[in-house]
Amino acid sequence: MHKRDFMFKLAPAALALSFSLALPAMAADLLGTVKARGTLKVALEGTYPPFNYREKNGELAGYDVDVARLIAGKLGVKAEFVTSEWASILAGLAANKYDVIVSQVGINPKREQAFDFSVPYIYSIPQLIVRKNETAAYKTLADLKGKKLGVGQGSVYEQQAKAVPGIEIRSYAAAPDTMSDLASGRIDAALNDSLMSAYLLKISKLPIKAGAQVGAVERMGIPFQKHNPQFKQAIDKALADAAADGSLKAISLKWFGVDVSRAP
Numbered sequence: 001m002h003k004r005d006f007m008f009k010l011a012p013a014a015l016a017l018s019f020s021l022a023l024p025a026m027a028a029d030l031l032g033t034v035k036a037r038g039t040l041k042v043a044l045e046g047t048y049p050p051f052n053y054r055e056k057n058g059e060l061a062g063y064d065v066d067v068a069r070l071i072a073g074k075l076g077v078k079a080e081f082v083t084s085e086w087a088s089i090l091a092g093l094a095a096n097k098y099d100v101i102v103s104q105v106g107i108n109p110k111r112e113q114a115f116d117f118s119v120p121y122i123y124s125i126p127q128l129i130v131r132k133n134e135t136a137a138y139k140t141l142a143d144l145k146g147k148k149l150g151v152g153q154g155s156v157y158e159q160q161a162k163a164v165p166g167i168e169i170r171s172y173a174a175a176p177d178t179m180s181d182l183a184s185g186r187i188d189a190a191l192n193d194s195l196m197s198a199y200l201l202k203i204s205k206l207p208i209k210a211g212a213q214v215g216a217v218e219r220m221g222i223p224f225q226k227h228n229p230q231f232k233q234a235i236d237k238a239l240a241d242a243a244a245d246g247s248l249k250a251i252s253l254k255w256f257g258v259d260v261s262r263a264p
Contacts, residue, residue, distance in 0.1 A: 044103035046083035074238035120219035124193040128211030
């Protein structure tokens with residue numbers, strides 16, 4: 001799961017100004033706007049299976065897509081999807097291009113300064129992927145000093161790896177490219193989340209395998225503009241109701257075979 005760290009290209013003062021300029025348009029609580037429109041505008045990347053991607057017929061599919069449709073249904077509206085490149089997706093939310101992002105956004109204090117979040121709807125943990133014939137025991141990121149590590153471009157994992165001196169970081173726009181370079185020996189290991197790792201290993205015919213888990217449990221939520229208390233309450237209630245009636249668990253089982261909507 002990327003749990004990618006959104007890096008705004010705006011200076012802090014400019015970013016703060018962009019939020020303040022957006023507030024008048026959001027003066028009415030977002031819940032009323034969404035219900036009046038009849039749609040919940042949902043941003044996602046659309047290139048990140050099994051969470052959100054396009055099938056051969058062009059239709060969006062994935063865990064995030066199903067969760068977004070479930071939430072929209074519980075709000076009494078339809079989900080309207082907007083795809084965006086990962087590097088600019090949160091900036092688009094700041095500019096009111098959509099209502100929410102349902103695309104594996106990790107909850108952390110830095111992001112919570114800029115946006116409100118729903119309660120978590122999925123949990124994971126960082127994990128290494130290595131070649132099947134790998135004999136070295138990489139139990140921590142520190143064990144990769146002097147080695148080449150593949151990470152998602154702009155991801156939390158990229159930032160996590162850069163915090164460890166001595167690792168040569170290779171950043172990739174797409175996970176399949178990372179796995180290909182790993183299998184061919186261009187990198188020594190890859191870092192992603194445990195759920196994405198399980199999916200990649202399941203569908204890949206490459207000679208790769210799961211490595212050590214190297215971090216803490218992470219929570220993913222749905223970010224949206226601040227100052228919308230009714231909207232936040234409605235989104236949280238929708239997720240709580242989905243957990244209570246089993247529909248959120250059913251989506252988890254469909255895509256992962258386990259209930260990823262509960263903290264491990």
